[in-house]
Amino acid sequence: MPLITSKPVQLPEDIGMYVDALRKEFSAIGDVWLLNADSSGSETRGRWDLLAFADRKVLDAIRSNPSLQRDDVKMLVAVDGDRFEAAWGAAESGRLSDLGWRVEDLHNASYSPSAAGTDERVTAHRVR
Numbered sequence: 001m002p003l004i005t006s007k008p009v010q011l012p013e014d015i016g017m018y019v020d021a022l023r024k025e026f027s028a029i030g031d032v033w034l035l036n037a038d039s040s041g042s043e044t045r046g047r048w049d050l051l052a053f054a055d056r057k058v059l060d061a062i063r064s065n066p067s068l069q070r071d072d073v074k075m076l077v078a079v080d081g082d083r084f085e086a087a088w089g090a091a092e093s094g095r096l097s098d099l100g101w102r103v104e105d106l107h108n109a110s111y112s113p114s115a116a117g118t119d120e121r122v123t124a125h126r127v128r
Contacts, residue, residue, distance in 0.1 A: 009034055009107075009125035015048050018070065019128050022052070026061065029054045032128040033109060035076075049074045051084065051124065062087045 011019065011034070023029045030053040050073060052058075059077040062068050068087075069075075075087040078096060086092040099111040100121070109124040 009127055011048070011127050015073070016127070018073070019050070022062075022068065023128060026054060026058045028058050031126055033124040034127050035111075035124050036113070036122060047072055047074065049076075050127075051076045051078060053078045053081065055079055059085060059087060 010016075019032050023032070032053075033051045035049040035051055052075060054077050056079045059079055062075065062077070066088075069089075074089065076084045076092065077087050078084040082096050084094060084096060096111070099113060101109060101111045103109045104123075107126050109126070110121040111124060112120055113122055114120050
C-alpha cells in the first residue's frame with residue numbers, strides 16, 4: 001500500500017515547547033516522531049504518542065526525573081536505533097524492525113502496529 005506523504009505536523013505550543021526543552025536538556029535526543037496521528041486522532045483525544053531517538057542514558061534520566069513525565073504524553077525512546085522502551089507509565093518495549101519501521105521522507109515514516117503479516121501501515125510524522 002503506498003504511503004501518502006503530508007506536510008510537517010505542528011504540535012500544540014505546549015507539547016512543542018516540552019519536546020524542545022527535552023532536546024535542550026539532552027543533546028543525545030535526535031529525531032522525535034509523532035505516532036498514531038492518523039489513526040488515533042491525537043489532536044482530539046489530548047494524548048500525544050511520541051518516539052524519540054536517543055540512548056540508554058537519556059531514557060534512564062527521564063525515568064528518574066518525574067518532573068519530565070507528562071500525563072498527556074506517552075514517550076517511547078529508541079535507545080539504539082531499533083530497541084525502544086516507554087520512558088514512564090505502563091511497561092512497553094519492542095523493536096522498530098519488528099514493526100517494519102520505515103522512514104519514507106524527511107517528514108514521514110510508517111510502521112505496522114498490528115499483528116505481523118498484516119498490510120496495515122500507520123504514518124508517523126517527524127516533529128523535531
